[in-house]
Amino acid sequence: MFDSVSFIHVLGGGALIGLAAVVLFAGIGRIAGICGIAFSLIAAPITQQAWRILFLVGLVAGTLLFHWLSGQDFPPAPDTSMPLLIIGGLLVGFGTAMGNGCTSGHGICGISRFSTRSIVATLTFMAAAIVSMFVLRHLAGWSI
Amino acid sequence: MQKIVALLAGILFGAGLAASDMNNPERVQGFLDLLNWDPSLMFVMIGALAVALPCFQILMKKQGKPLFTKRFSLPTKVNIDKQLIIGASLFGMGWAIVGYCPGPAIAALGYGYGDVFVFVAAMLVGAKAQQLLPTKAA
Numbered sequence: 338m339f340d341s342v343s344f345i346h347v348l349g350g351g352a353l354i355g356l357a358a359v360v361l362f363a364g365i366g367r368i369a370g371i372c373g374i375a376f377s378l379i380a381a382p383i384t385q386q387a388w389r390i391l392f393l394v395g396l397v398a399g400t401l402l403f404h405w406l407s408g409q410d411f412p413p414a415p416d417t418s419m420p421l422l423i424i425g426g427l428l429v430g431f432g433t434a435m436g437n438g439c440t441s442g443h444g445i446c447g448i449s450r451f452s453t454r455s456i457v458a459t460l461t462f463m464a465a466a467i468v469s470m471f472v473l474r475h476l477a478g479w480s481i
Numbered sequence: 482m483q484k485i486v487a488l489l490a491g492i493l494f495g496a497g498l499a500a501s502d503m504n505n506p507e508r509v510q511g512f513l514d515l516l517n518w519d520p521s522l523m524f525v526m527i528g529a530l531a532v533a534l535p536c537f538q539i540l541m542k543k544q545g546k547p548l549f550t551k552r553f554s555l556p557t558k559v560n561i562d563k564q565l566i567i568g569a570s571l572f573g574m575g576w577a578i579v580g581y582c583p584g585p586a587i588a589a590l591g592y593g594y595g596d597v598f599v600f601v602a603a604m605l606v607g608a609k610a611q612q613l614l615p616t617k618a619a
Contacts, residue, residue, distance in 0.1 A: 343502065347521045350501025351528020357494035358529070359536040364486030366547035366554050369494060371584040376608040388487035393587060395491020400588040402492065403499035412505030414594035415579050422596055426586075426603025427610075428575025433583060434611035436568025437556065440582040441494075443569075445529045449537035450555070457561050458569040465573025470513040473577065481510070481578050 358446050361392070370442020371396070372433035417481060436462070482549045495588045501525045504589045506580025513577050568611075 358369040365388060367374075374389045404411060415422060433439040436458055438447060443462075447455020473479045502508045503525055511519030546552055576582050581589070581600055589597045 343521065344524065347501045347524040348528040350497045350499070350503065351525035351530075352532050353493050353497030353500060354525065355497075355529035355532030355536075357490045357492075357497060358533045359540075360486060360493060361490035362537060362547070362553070363540055363544070364490070364548050365483045365550045366552055367487075368554070368556070369490060371494075371582075371587060372608070375583060375587060375605070376612070379605055379609055380612055388483050391484050391488040392491040392494075395488040395493075396495040396498075396584070396588045397591040399492035399495025399497075400499040400504060401495075401591045403496040407500070409499075411592045412502060412589075413507060414589075414592070414596045415506040415581065415600065417506075417579050417596070419599070421578050422600050423603045425575040425579035425581070426600040427607035428571050428578070429581065429583065429586070429600075430575075430604035430607025430609075431611045432568045432570070432572030432575060432607075434568070434608040436565050436572060437558065439572060439584070440576075441584050444526065445533055446537070448530060449533040450541065451538075452556070452559075454556070454559060454561060454565060458565055461566055461569035462573035462576065465570040466513045466577040467515060467573075469574045469577035470510065471515065474514060475516060 354441075355445065358441070358449070362446070368442055368446045370438050370446060372430075372439040373437070373442050376430075376434050421479070421481060432462075486549060494584070497529075498585055498588045501528075504585045504592075506585075508580075509582075509585070510577065510580040513580075 361367050361369045374392055378386060378389055438458055443455040443458040448459060474481055498504050502521060508519060508521055512522035579600060583604065586597060586601050586604060590601060
């Protein structure tokens with residue numbers, strides 16, 4: 338699955354994500370944390386929401402634009418049963434809201450700011466995910 | 482101008498996720514499964530940090546303010562608390578189970594798969610539930 342072609346893609350794609358975070362920070366001083374942006378929209382109404390909506394619209398549009406320009410097929414949908422899909426979604430939403438960040442906010446922007454909180458959060462969710470994967474897929478035999 | 486910047490950043494972010502195959506839950510789960518390891522996500526992080534880290538440092542130290550707003554909006558919390566550790570751990574569990582973190586999940590809405598809408602809806606319900614919890618003085 339992983340070869341030299343995908344190496345260029347992942348490094349280049351990563352650089353685009355980094356550039357996106359820099360554009361948002363340099364332009365309007367905001368952290369490109371997807372959960373923070375999305376969950377602010379469902380919190381108590383606050384002013385200045387337009388940029389958040391436009392960022393998320395751009396996120397969907399940018400993904401479709403890439404597939405359209407590159408001709409690359411869409412990746413598959415998650416291969417997860419409906420109950421686990423819902424449990425996973427609840428955990429991701431609750432957890433990132435509680436920990437104030439996800440892979441983008443803590444993992445990319447936070448580390449780039451040398452934020453201790455973000456470095457600890459990133460190490461924690463990476464470790465929790467790797468342990469969960471090992472336990473659930475390999476020890477418990479769940480099909481995830 | 483602020484709206485154009487946000488839209489442009491979103492487009493770049495979404496294109497980056499698609500280009501690096503991070504919208505593919507299998508690929509992400511492959512990174513989390515050490516017994517059948519796919520290093521993709523590690524190189525995505527390296528690529529992102531190689532661009533973002535030096536730029537953020539220069540912007541914060543030299544530039545001092547964003548181009549189109551008055552100041553950088555930075556998180557105010559600095560201490561490592563239980564909320565951070567428990568929240569990050571719960572997120573990690575959910576991430577492993579499905580292979581989506583919030584960015585790819587939202588980006589993948591464009592693919593039109595019903596499962597992605599279910600996941601994003603559950604994610605928003607989870608976040609809303611957390612927001613509605615009585616907050617303890619931190």
